Amino acid sequence: MTNYLVEFAYLIASILFILGLKGLSHPESARRGMVLAEVGMLMAIIGTLLHRDIVSYEWIIAGLLIGSTIGAAMSYWVPMTAMPQRTALSHAFGAFAAALVGISEYYRHGAELGSFTMGAIGFEVMLGAITTTGSLVAFAKLQGLTRGTPVVYKGQNIFNMSLLVFTIGIFIYLLIDPSASPVFYMMTGLAFLFGVLLVMPIGAADMPVVMSLLNSYAGLAAAATGFAISNNVLIIAGTLDGFSGFILSVLMCKAMNRSMTNVLFGAFGSDSSTAQIESGTEGTMREVNVDDVAIQLAYAKQVIFVPGYGMATAQAQHTVRELANVLESKGVTVKYAIHPVAGRMPGHMNVLLAEANVPYSSLYELEQINHEFPSTDVAVVIGANDVVNPDARDNAQSPIAGMPILEVDRARSVIVLKRGKGKGFAGIENPLFYKSVTGMLYGDAKDSLARLTQAVQHA
Amino acid sequence: MSHETLIAALYVFALAAFLGYQVISRVPPLLHTPLMSATNAISGISLVGSLVTAGAQYNTVSTILGFVAVTCATINVVGGFMITDRMLRMFKRKLPTVKDKK
Structure with missing residues (x-):
């Protein structure tokens, strides 16, 4: 009887998860949707906890308490600008x-495992291990613990591919002979190693793709767990996560006009010397001062x-909003143009601006705003570079050729807020400047935005 | 796992994949960060597997692994839902204008 109850609870939970994600199709319904998903999780x-195998609760309670404390503390204290790091960690x-x-x-059943279950466990452990170390490397890069630039060496792709093929090879061996426990632990170890090697060569600018991909793997690992222990709610929730990330x-x-293979194995930005640009990079940059602007x-x-991303690193979202407030009080129409890969994870900029109380009705996507630039008096670029690089549109030789950009150069005037005269993270010249x-x-x-706000007030 | 259970599980997987594709494609880019943290929290459902591993007293190793897994998964579930809500609270359509405040 309890078993039916448990299964029923799982069924309801699965439905609530789907309804919860459906709520995310609009900001108005999103919070309600999340409440549904939370209820579903609680039911599951x-x-x-009523499962007949569970005989002692002390470790469970300890784990739940410690986990809740850490989780709550993390979500309470983490600043919005650090959202990519937090997501990588989770x-x-x-x-x-x-x-x-x-x-x-595997430790429990080992040799008794059938091929199917062994396959599910293998996928679960491999995806889980790759995602764990891969995400930790991504976290270290985003947090600035290691350099964000790609780590590359000669023969890297060949080495990584051989390692992957070898790992898959021993996985297949395990399907035939599940009792070979040393092989299983070797596979697990190699998968942990492969996660590190996979993310190391990927530069900080490509993080939105990597984050999404790791999100997908984490979900698929959960789905594989569902296969391994024959649990449908795990399969459903894991698959939803896996597909969302995908x-x-x-x-x-x-949004970057690149293939997945190119992102994973291209080591973007490492070969900038071969990609020098002729179109319009000569000439001088015109420096302007705060009062004129x-x-x-x-x-x-x-x-x-x-x-x-520069807006995030400078924590400037609130200052942007203050400047916008002053401008709006003077009758200026203010809009925000958000490129899909601006920042370090999907939707990064939207969250930051929402934090600064910018209503989402003023946030515009690429396709919605591009035709408005020609009738715009001033476009203000705050710490963005590649997403406004006209070379992506004009120069077929550019490493970012074909990437859809925000066409700020069609505005009547462009102001670029930039820390120094250096190139962007990808090391690509930007003729816009x-x-x-x-x-x-x-x-x-x-600082620039704060001074601008002051100056506009007196203008 | 018998063949029948495997086939049933594959059905669930395939249908969930299609459903997931339909539902997630409708999420606007505006909410992509909350989407990621929400799916993260939801995939913390692997907690369900960890709970059994931690509480079933199969053997010491499983209990320890289960305990660590419960802790990790709970961090995701609790932290994921809380931060998603914190983000979603910030998305507002229109704010009282400056004049209204005066």
Whole structure:
């Protein structure tokens, strides 16, 4: 009887998860949707606690308490600008849990496992292990613990591929002979190693793709757990997560006009020497000062802000909003143009601007806003670079050729807020900076914006 | 796992994949970060597997692995839902204008 109850609880939980994600199709219904998903999770957990195999609760309670405390503390204290790091870390936790359950299942049953279950456990442990270490490397890069630049060496792709093929090879061997426990532990170890090697060569600029991909793997690891222990709610929830991550990574790749293989094995930005550009990079950059820009802004009809990762690093989202407030009080129309890969994870900029109380009705996607630039008086680029690089459109030789960009260079005037005269993270020259419509305002973005706000008030 | 259970599980997997594709494609880019943290929290459902491993007293190793897994998965479930809500609370359509405040 209890068993039916438990299964029933799982069924309801699965339905609530789907309804919860459906709620995310609109900001108005999103929070309600999440409440449904939370209820579903609670039902699944309570149902599981009635499972007939569970005989002692002390470790469970300890784990739940410690986990809740850490989880709550993390979600409470983490600043919105650090959202990519937090997400990377939570991919690692989720995947590690799946890997551990898989290892425990193997430890318990070992030789008695049938090929199917062995296959499921193998997928679970491999995906879990790769995602765990891969996400930890991504976390280290995003947090600035290691350099964000790609780590490359000669023969890297060949080495990684051989390692992967070898790991898959011993996985197949395990399907035939599940009792070979040393082989299983070797496979697990290699998968942990492969996660590190997979993410190491990927630069910080490609993080949106990597984050989505790891999200997908973490989900699939959970789904594989479901196969291993024959649990449908795990399969459903894991698959939803897996596909969500997959869809996001495809979207991110499209937004950079690159293939998944190219992102994973291309080591972007490492070969910038071969990709020098001729079109319009000669000439000088025109430096402008705060007062001139302030007057331009104050007398504009429409201003579009284009935020990038630089806005996040400078924690400038609130200052942007203050400047926008002052401009709006002077009758200027203010809009925000968000490129899909601006920032370090999908939707990064939207969350930051929402934190600064920018209503989402002022946030525009690439396709919605591009036709508005020609009728825009001033486009203000805040710490964005590649997503506004006109070379992607004009120069077929450019390493980012074909990437859809925000066409700020079609605006009547462009102001670029930039820390220094250096190149972007990908090391690609940006001809936008040399165009006659462009004025460069150097300095910390937050500081520049604060001074602009002051100046606009007096203009 | 018998053949029948495997086939049934594959059905569930395939249908969930199609459903997931349909549902997730409708999420606007605006909410992609909350989407990621929400799916993260939901895939913390692997907690269900960890709970059994931690509480079933199969053997010491399983109990320890299960305990660590419960902790990790709970971090995801609790942290994931909380931060998703924290983010979603911030998305507002229109705010009271500056004039209204005065």
